[in-house]
Amino acid sequence: MNTIGVIFDLDGVIVDTAKYHFLAWKKLADTLGFEFTESHNELLKGVSRVRSLEILLDIGKVHISDNEKQEYLISKNEDYLSYITKMGPEEILPGASNLLDNLDALRIDYVLGSASKNAPLILKQVGLYNRFKGIVDGNSVSKAKPDPEVFLIGAKKLGLKPQNCVVFEDAIAGVEAANAAKMISIGIGDAQTLNRAHYNFNDLTELPEGFFQELLTEKV
Ligand code: BG6
Ligand code: MG
Numbered sequence: 001m002n003t004i005g006v007i008f009d010l011d012g013v014i015v016d017t018a019k020y021h022f023l024a025w026k027k028l029a030d031t032l033g034f035e036f037t038e039s040h041n042e043l044l045k046g047v048s049r050v051r052s053l054e055i056l057l058d059i060g061k062v063h064i065s066d067n068e069k070q071e072y073l074i075s076k077n078e079d080y081l082s083y084i085t086k087m088g089p090e091e092i093l094p095g096a097s098n099l100l101d102n103l104d105a106l107r108i109d110y111v112l113g114s115a116s117k118n119a120p121l122i123l124k125q126v127g128l129y130n131r132f133k134g135i136v137d138g139n140s141v142s143k144a145k146p147d148p149e150v151f152l153i154g155a156k157k158l159g160l161k162p163q164n165c166v167v168f169e170d171a172i173a174g175v176e177a178a179n180a181a182k183m184i185s186i187g188i189g190d191a192q193t194l195n196r197a198h199y200n201f202n203d204l205t206e207l208p209e210g211f212f213q214e215l216l217t218e219k220v
Pocket of ligand 2: 009010011012013045046169170171174
């Protein structure tokens with residue numbers, strides 16, 4: 001077994017589902033009668049579904065009952081599902097498949113560590129479900145990112161100490177969760193936004209050749 005393992009966030013690292021979350025949340029905001037912009041949508045990245053609704057309602061300064069909240073959570077997810085059930089392998093982000101191939105070649109195990117309750121469905125849609133050694137998703141955690149729980153469960157699935165786990169994340173909350181777990185954090189996206197990450201790349205194609213070999217040498 002290798003001395004390092006990898007934990008991948010899903011949305012924004014392996015697939016670009018933020019656009020579908022945006023369309024579904026925007027439809028709800030339209031129904032409630034306020035504007036929801038792409039920059040508002042940034043605030044929801046990496047955040048759980050329930051927390052996302054709270055942030056959205058704050059943006060619109062809307063107060064609704066708990067029952068209505070439950071109804072809106074269901075209808076938002078139904079809209080979101082109408083998009084993701086049409087996804088296919090062409091929606092895998094650049095560099096992701098190549099990276100998984102490289103990890104396989106190096107015999108480095110990898111698991112998923114996502115806040116999404118739809119993660120298994122999305123992975124099946126894009127044909128990557130069977131490649132992961134384990135899946136930790138929004139159904140398996142009680143505390144959302146930036147709490148490290150999701151990644152600590154991932155480390156257990158890998159059978160590795162947290163400090164030997166490498167996390168790929170596109171959200172501030174996710175980088176914070178990885179750092180809180182004492183893992184090696186890699187920010188994918190804007191380096192300024194993700195300035196707490198140990199390493200930064202604009203996307204997965206930018207990962208230098210030999211990156212994991214170097215980490216392995218350090219960890220032996
Ligand atoms: C995260 C996304 O991966 O999953 C968030 O970045 C989303 O935007 C969260 O709110 C929960 O997703 P889902 O699929 O359970 O509604
Ligand atoms: Mg993400």
